[in-house]
Amino acid sequence: MHDMTNHQESLGRVNHKLPGIFIREEGAPAAAAAAITNVAYIIAPPNATDGEVKQEQQQAFKRDANHAAHCSYFRWFTAHKIPHVDSIILTHEHADAVLGLDDVRTVQPFSPTNDIEPTPIYLTEYAMESIAVKFPYLVQKKLKPGQEIRRVAQLDWKIIENDCNKPFVVSGLRIVPLPVMHGEDYVCLGFQFGERYKVAYISDISRFLEPTENYISKDGCQQLDLLILDTLYKKGSHNTHFCFPQTLDAVKRICPKRALLIGMTHEFDHHKDNEFLKDWSQREGIPVELAYDGLRISVDL
Template sequence: MDPAMDTRPATFPTGGASSSSLIFLGTGCSGALPDARCLIQPSTPPCAVCSKALSLPPDRNPNYRCNTSLLIDYCRDDGTQNYILVDVGKNFREQVLRWFVHHKVPSIDSIILTHEHADAVLGLDDVWVVQPSSHRNDIEQVPIFLTQFTMDSVAARFPYLVKKKLGEGDDFARATQLDWRIIEGDIDKPFVSSGLEFVPLPVMHGEDYVCLGFLFGSRARVAYLSDVSRILPRTEHAISKSGAGQLDLLIIETNRLHGVGDARSCHLTLSQSLDAVKRICPKKALLIGMNHEFEHHRENQMLAQWSLREGIPVQLAHDGLRIFIDL
């Protein structure tokens, strides 16, 4: 089996035959991969990653990357499964067709939004296809957790999804039934989504824009930072081995392979992401949010060498990857 496509259980503590898991619905940048510009306006020589991205089916091609999104399959102590979706980007319908079907995910129970950019919210109109329904086929409301800033932006984009009262003729205007719940981007103000506690982790996503990551899990501690250019000191303390305690898994973006980044950048480069991994010192790290500079197998070979040298296993994640972990 190709190790890059191995979705067998990872080496995390599990609670028995039934366990929680993390399903990576997307691991790419906002534009997703292949980058359409590389195909309609090919360079000389052509972009190797985007040229190959259409040569294999996506389920066998880790360089085919949809917008970054995570599905948390949370197994409660009584065996109940809850599915918590983090971000609903532009490729959400494709992610449902590929990975909900592949992993036999029947519906979602709640949604969490990291911020209001297009690659995190533009799939909200398609959420209705994965909402639970009653025996009468009535769609049930799904709680969605977001900041007031994100709420205001979503309301302007999707007024029909947030209006409180339906007018005459609006029977089909709100196929997606969402229960909007405002959270604060404060480490000291955790919230519970489908039985699992989340601690907001504010990070900078550009010079003057705050995005949220999240810390979750009590048996195994996981931090998820999908859009970040700089980790704030208080956030880093909350997730670092030298601060509040070692993470079992750090999921952090690395958008560009080359460059060192600057104050105007909205994303971490690979060198910056690896520096953050060294400072935070998790037991294991997975990288997400990659653009077309990253060739999955080549970069994972390089990361395997880095991991041996630094003593922290780090790899690129890929769309469809499922990690079993006891939350």
């Protein structure tokens, strides 16, 4: 089972030869940003159904960990019997992607002395420097003299680069960083993964960098099977995010076999706008739709 979350996400000891189910959790409207939850990807055995996956077979990696990450754990991890998170990939270090890092302990084994295996966190050097300021107690390796032991998330920080040509492996699954602009002063990461079924996930983007767009475009290096792309407002533009018009323009340029749009505000009417997208898809020859909570897609990575 392959699960992914909205304006955030994570991964683990993955057997990428297995069929996957993609589960997506839609984010809240901008007016209710505090309720935005997280995305995770789960890989399950080929013939397993919910409730039939043994704990030793469960693998999970998440993208990002925001301030409401624990809501995702309760909502999705319990429903799909996910016992733990194997690793986490951070898109960037903004609050909506990292303020739930301390809550990772919710899905780690309990140890009052923190004597457990740490969860790997994959992030850029820039994000690491920022998180060291935000969460010094999650980064420090040794207690200071006289400092009490307190239960906190145990994390193993692993540096990755903003470069499509420098992939990394998370629990056996090859991940390609996709640097994009998130405002003209900030580089954020999306990620591409899958060999037989190619998926790209880009949750925070205002402009594509040329090497990144070329890497995931049909006219460039490859054609994606699935593009999951940011779209904030229904009309106009925004300085740090794609809005509906820019998203559709990008989908036309990249030309994936299918696209799902995420991160929408309350301006969208899910059913009416999906009807519009149905007509657009027929006209352009690219199936596109708004994603929704709990969306599941079987894939063979």
